[in-house]
Amino acid sequence: MENVKGKVVVITGASSGFGKITAEYLSERGAIVVLGARRTEKIDAIAKKINDKGGKALAITTDVTDAKQVKNLVDSAVKAYGKIDVLLNNAGLMPLSPLEYLKIEDWDRCIDVNIKGVLYGIAAALPHMKKQKSGQIISVSSVAGHTISPGGAVYSATKYSVRVISEALRQEVKPYNIRTAVISPGAVATNLPESVTADDIAKGIKQYYAENAISADSFARAALYIISQPEDVDVNEVLFRPTKQQL
């Protein structure tokens, strides 16, 4: 019914937050999930829990800033299960701070994970999907990929980039029957606020999330909506936020 049973779904950033909950949610509906993240013990435990429940999951330690590791993640999925139906380019961080704080290391990391990580995912999945003449590449942007506020220059730049890259990809992959989508969430309860390194900013963000963030199932349902469409329907963007969230 949900058109997800038996689909091989590769998820980056699967050790917590959206990646973890989506892996569990999709596997409960029959998807085979392949989990990538740097924290091996976390993804191993998630995969074990899924496999113990009768699902199918594989965990591959992956740092998305290394193109070779992302290729290995996708190639391992194809080797184990014969195909890749969906790549969820989800790994990301949100080190918000005003530019005048000069957090250059944060800028570099944010660009490396949020932009280059997405590109490396595309590089890893495209050759397989072209051969298959099918596949969906879903990348995670943000409400911050649609609007800018002080402190969000670099994070928003990365999330606008995700939308730009995904739309260009959508136009380019028509000959291969490949579909592309972006999910742009607002404030959703995950560990994301932990990636803010400026103490004064982190305090405000954590308080905002405590007061406004909605549950991470909202994201998993959005992913399922995209994945469950028939093959001739290409849902390209889902933007959602807490009802309370103004910006």
Ligand SMILES: NC(=O)c1ccc[n+]([C@@H]2O[C@H](COP(=O)([O-])OP(=O)(O)OC[C@H]3O[C@@H](n4cnc5c(N)ncnc54)[C@H](OP(=O)(O)O)[C@@H]3O)[C@@H](O)[C@H]2O)c1
């Ligand atoms: N939660 C929100 O309110 C919200 C709103 C809009 C957009 N988003 C986006 O949603 C995505 C998922 O974030 P989340 O909210 O689920 O936050 P999270 O709970 O902090 O999860 C982030 C995930 O990214 C992974 N990650 C970070 N750096 C990585 C790297 N170099 N290589 C591989 N994986 C890496 C982390 O795994 P390891 O540390 O184990 O590598 C973790 O699994 C991000 O792209 C974020 O920007 C979130």
